Amino acid sequence: MEIHRYEKLWFGLSLLLIVGFIGTITYGAVGAGVQMVSDDGGTVEPSFSTINENEKFAQQEDNQAVHVEGNEYEVAVIAQRFSFQPGTGSPIQVPEDSRVTFYVTSPDVIHGFSVVGTNANTMVIPGQIAEITVEFDELDSDEPKEYGVVCHEFCGAGHEEMAGQIQVVPEDQWEGDA
Amino acid sequence: MEVFANEYPDEAWVVRAALGSAFVALAIGGLMGLIQTLHRTGFYDSLISNADYYTVLTLHGVAMVLLFTIFFLVGFFQWAITDSLGRKSEDIRITKLWYGMMVLGSAMSAVTILGGFVDSGSLSGVEADVLYTFYAPLEAHPLYYMGLAVFIIGTWIAGFDWFRSWWAWKKENPDERMPLRTFMVLTTMLMWYLASLGVAISVVFFLIPWSLGIFDSVNSLLTRTLFWFFGHPVVYFWLMPVYMMWYVIMPKLAGGRLFSDPLARIVFVLFLVLSVPTGIHHQYVDPGIAEGFKFLAMTNTMFLLLPSLLTAFTVVASIEHGARQRGGEGYFGWLTALPWGKPAFTGMTLAGLMFAAAGFSGMINAGMSINYLVHNTLWVVGHFHMTVGTAVALSIMAATYWFLPKITGREIFSRRLGLAQVLLWFIGMVLMGNAMHRAGLAGVPRRTADPTYDQVIYDGAYGAIGELRFQIALGGVLLSLSLVLFFAHLVLSSFDIGERAAATPDSIPAPLSGPEQAPKVLDNIRLWTSIAVVLILITYILPLASIVTDGGGWLGDSYGVIVAEYVLPAVSSTIDIFVGVVA
Amino acid sequence: MNRPGPVGIALVLAFAVVAVIEFRTVLGMVGIDIAIGPYFAGAAILLVGGAAALFAVPEELTPESV
Numbered sequence: 064m065e066i067h068r069y070e071k072l073w074f075g076l077s078l079l080l081i082v083g084f085i086g087t088i089t090y091g092a093v094g095a096g097v098q099m100v101s102d103d104g105g106t107v108e109p110s111f112s113t114i115n116e117n118e119k120f121a122q123q124e125d126n127q128a129v130h131v132e133g134n135e136y137e138v139a140v141i142a143q144r145f146s147f148q149p150g151t152g153s154p155i156q157v158p159e160d161s162r163v164t165f166y167v168t169s170p171d172v173i174h175g176f177s178v179v180g181t182n183a184n185t186m187v188i189p190g191q192i193a194e195i196t197v198e199f200d201e202l203d204s205d206e207p208k209e210y211g212v213v214c215h216e217f218c219g220a221g222h223e224e225m226a227g228q229i230q231v232v233p234e235d236q237w238e239g240d241a
Numbered sequence: 242m243e244v245f246a247n248e249y250p251d252e253a254w255v256v257r258a259a260l261g262s263a264f265v266a267l268a269i270g271g272l273m274g275l276i277q278t279l280h281r282t283g284f285y286d287s288l289i290s291n292a293d294y295y296t297v298l299t300l301h302g303v304a305m306v307l308l309f310t311i312f313f314l315v316g317f318f319q320w321a322i323t324d325s326l327g328r329k330s331e332d333i334r335i336t337k338l339w340y341g342m343m344v345l346g347s348a349m350s351a352v353t354i355l356g357g358f359v360d361s362g363s364l365s366g367v368e369a370d371v372l373y374t375f376y377a378p379l380e381a382h383p384l385y386y387m388g389l390a391v392f393i394i395g396t397w398i399a400g401f402d403w404f405r406s407w408w409a410w411k412k413e414n415p416d417e418r419m420p421l422r423t424f425m426v427l428t429t430m431l432m433w434y435l436a437s438l439g440v441a442i443s444v445v446f447f448l449i450p451w452s453l454g455i456f457d458s459v460n461s462l463l464t465r466t467l468f469w470f471f472g473h474p475v476v477y478f479w480l481m482p483v484y485m486m487w488y489v490i491m492p493k494l495a496g497g498r499l500f501s502d503p504l505a506r507i508v509f510v511l512f513l514v515l516s517v518p519t520g521i522h523h524q525y526v527d528p529g530i531a532e533g534f535k536f537l538a539m540t541n542t543m544f545l546l547l548p549s550l551l552t553a554f555t556v557v558a559s560i561e562h563g564a565r566q567r568g569g570e571g572y573f574g575w576l577t578a579l580p581w582g583k584p585a586f587t588g589m590t591l592a593g594l595m596f597a598a599a600g601f602s603g604m605i606n607a608g609m610s611i612n613y614l615v616h617n618t619l620w621v622v623g624h625f626h627m628t629v630g631t632a633v634a635l636s637i638m639a640a641t642y643w644f645l646p647k648i649t650g651r652e653i654f655s656r657r658l659g660l661a662q663v664l665l666w667f668i669g670m671v672l673m674g675n676a677m678h679r680a681g682l683a684g685v686p687r688r689t690a691d692p693t694y695d696q697v698i699y700d701g702a703y704g705a706i707g708e709l710r711f712q713i714a715l716g717g718v719l720l721s722l723s724l725v726l727f728f729a730h731l732v733l734s735s736f737d738i739g740e741r742a743a744a745t746p747d748s749i750p751a752p753l754s755g756p757e758q759a760p761k762v763l764d765n766i767r768l769w770t771s772i773a774v775v776l777i778l779i780t781y782i783l784p785l786a787s788i789v790t791d792g793g794g795w796l797g798d799s800y801g802v803i804v805a806e807y808v809l810p811a812v813s814s815t816i817d818i819f820v821g822v823v824a
Numbered sequence: 825m826n827r828p829g830p831v832g833i834a835l836v837l838a839f840a841v842v843a844v845i846e847f848r849t850v851l852g853m854v855g856i857d858i859a860i861g862p863y864f865a866g867a868a869i870l871l872v873g874g875a876a877a878l879f880a881v882p883e884e885l886t887p888e889s890v
């Protein structure tokens with residue numbers, strides 16, 4: 064088969080581009096430690112009673128992040144038609160300069176959990192517990208900082224109402240356990 | 242050669258009917274599109290309620306990407322098979338049967354979607370506000386799923402019909418190479434059989450029984466994964482007829498011929514092999530699927546860039562060749578020698594240009610870590626309006642100016658009007674597509690009747706949000722105007738105004754490097770299909786097994802029961818057999 | 825190079841419309857705000873120019889189907 068010189072060149076460059084893409088992402092995952100949503104969060108039967116018995120959800124008593132150790136915290140969120148609990152109504156509170164792991168699940172239909180304008184983003188699927196870890200930097204002032212959270216998957220009439228907030232609280236105003 | 246419509250009147254009837262159905266869907270979808278852009282940007286949101294927005298959106302999605310694209314495909318492929326093999330349909334009744342089934346299926350689903358607008362009377366309770374992705378446990382009326390099933394079975398019979406033509410031809414011409422257009426149709430259909438299996442299983446075994454009340458629950462992640470098993474390759478189903486136009490029609494319009502027949506075949510083989518084992522890239526942010534499986538899907542996806550990059554080369558090279566035949570000179574000067582006055586050529590070129598641009602946002606979507614930034618934002622909507630909404634839709638509309646005379650026997654009404662239409666679509670889509678991408682970066686979600694929230698302030702990285710909204714609405718209006726021009730053109734062409742008989746000869750010039758240069762193995766579609774099957778097994782068996790075993794069983798109702806006891810042995814013995822075959 | 829014909833002018837103006845509208849957003853990014861009214865009037869004139877150029881496109885070259 065005759066392949067033109069330019070065809071070969073183009074083919075080679077295309078392959079290079081592709082391998083380059085895969086390379087950078089592999090580096091991101093292995094070298095820089097960018098984490099994906101995976102199956103680490105485990106599963107739970109999609110009903111309120113079983114979700115509330117789950118260890119992570121049982122320990123979530125109010126809207127404040129639960130301290131684990133050092134600067135690590137956990138928040139368990141139930142996404143349901145058409146609110147986040149906690150998050151809608153009163154914001155989820157996390158301290159500044161912390162690593163917070165969110166556990167999110169749904170008792171009804173598929174939802175989304177997206178912290179607007181950041182790459183903290185996961186689907187929320189009934190039966191599955193999504194686990195994402197988010198790093199909150201130190202604040203530049205002593206005012207709390209707010210992030211919007213939206214449901215980005217259609218979940219029924221009323222979906223456009225489904226949103227919440229995360230509030231990053233300065234260390235000296237943090238009332239939760241530390 | 243005679244004009245197609247006169248040589249094959251029965252087949253031309255089916256082609257015209259299929260195109261007619263496609264354009265009805267396009268008209269309905271376009272009207273919904275206009276309502277959406279004005280509603281969700283807040284420019285005119287009193288026509289429908291927020292709740293009805295999702296009915297509108299379901300109709301838009303289904304009409305555009307399932308009905309418009311696929312009806313056009315079957316019509317165009319029927320022409321390609323009949324014309325390239327030079328033989329009538331083996332049994333025209335079968336041809337009419339599959340067309341009829343597709344119409345019936347569409348009608349069934351359409352009724353349930355339209356029922357969403359009606360709150361009382363005999364249609365109340367008949368609804369399908371589930372969007373075209375119908376993620377369970379959002380539930381539609383059973384007729385919605387049944388309609389989809391009937392529609393898909395119609396396409397399966399169409400594929401069988403085309404294979405039959407090829408088998409019959411082969412018997413009479415045992416020593417000849419498969420004609421290029423037939424090759425493209427058959428490889429595309431094989432890909433389609435593999436891909437549509439996923440959604441067929443989901444619909445027939447889970448969603449229909451569940452919506453009828455036979456099962457109480459479904460495994461949400463399982464049906465979602467089965468949907469995307471189909472949902473990614475379906476984009477190539479939209480794209481393949483367009484690639485056929487770019488390979489076959491564009492070089493001819495440019496005054497030349499296809500650069501390389503073998504390369505075109507390689508491209509279609511690559512699509513057959515790689516299209517399906519990539520669907521998990523739509524689930525990068527799904528819980529319940531391990532990172533490794535996502536990585537595998539990403540690797541396949543990245544390699545799938547290859548056939549499109551090769552296409553870019555071949556198509557541009559063929560066009561340049563055509564321009565030089567017409568007297569074009571210089572590094573870039575040849576561009577002025579192209580037939581820009583032909584709406585078919587100009588439209589397809591603009592569509593190709595936009596596809597190249599959209600390719601870049603696609604590469605971003607494909608990267609599994611950067612995908613987190615854009616997943617389910619308007620960015621994605623911008624991306625696919627430039628791909629399926631322009632590369633495919635604009636190419637289809639443009640090619641129709643060339644294609645219509647073949648199947649009706651009469652020239653189109655006016656090339657000026659055609660040019661105005663394709664240019665307007667291009668302008669409208671640059672505005673809408675680009676602004677959607679940027680709004681997505683600021684975090685504006687897709688699929689919502691109203692993206693303003695008390696709790697959220699968008700930080701427009703590039704341009705204020707108000708401005709982006711305005712651009713989206715303006716673009717949407719220009720696109721709708723372009724559609725009006727398109728339909729006006731169709732109507733005017735079908736009246737007697739300016740009636741001229743379609744020109745002859747009606748033929749496609751032979752490629753520069755012909756099929757004799759292509760190794761025989763390329764035509765061994767059995768081999769390529771087997772490789773595709775193996776790749777699919779590798780990428781899908783394990784994730785599906787873990788979704789079923791860990792995620793509550795086949796129906797999502799058996800948490801704590803060890804489903805592993807009956808599923809895992811089946812999986813491991815499949816793998817044993819597979820390893821045995823390979824070793 | 826030949827002088828551009830009406831089709832060429834229409835094509836160039838189509839690209840210009842887009843460039844002009846996007847350019848305003850880019851200017852906005854760097855802090856230069858231009859009132860929207862006169863700006864879009866300019867874009868509309870380009871659009872009308874493109875449409876006018878299309879009217880000069882001859883209808884009878886070769887049939888579309890060849």
Ligand code: HEM
Binds near residue numbers: 281631
């Ligand atoms: C008049 C032209 C069009 C306009 C104004 C338009 C407008 C829109 C808008 C604003 C959305 C986003 C809605 C949302 O996420 O809330 C949308 C979604 C969509 N559009 Fe279009 N569109 C047009 C043409 C097309 C074409 C030609 C196609 C494909 C052939 C297409 C396919 C889709 C699909 C698949 C969706 C996603 C539906 C979903 O999320 O379920 N559109 N369109």
Ligand SMILES: [Cu+2]
Binds near residue numbers: 215216218219222
């Ligand atoms: Cu929602």
Ligand SMILES: [Cu+2]
Binds near residue numbers: 473520
């Ligand atoms: Cu995809």
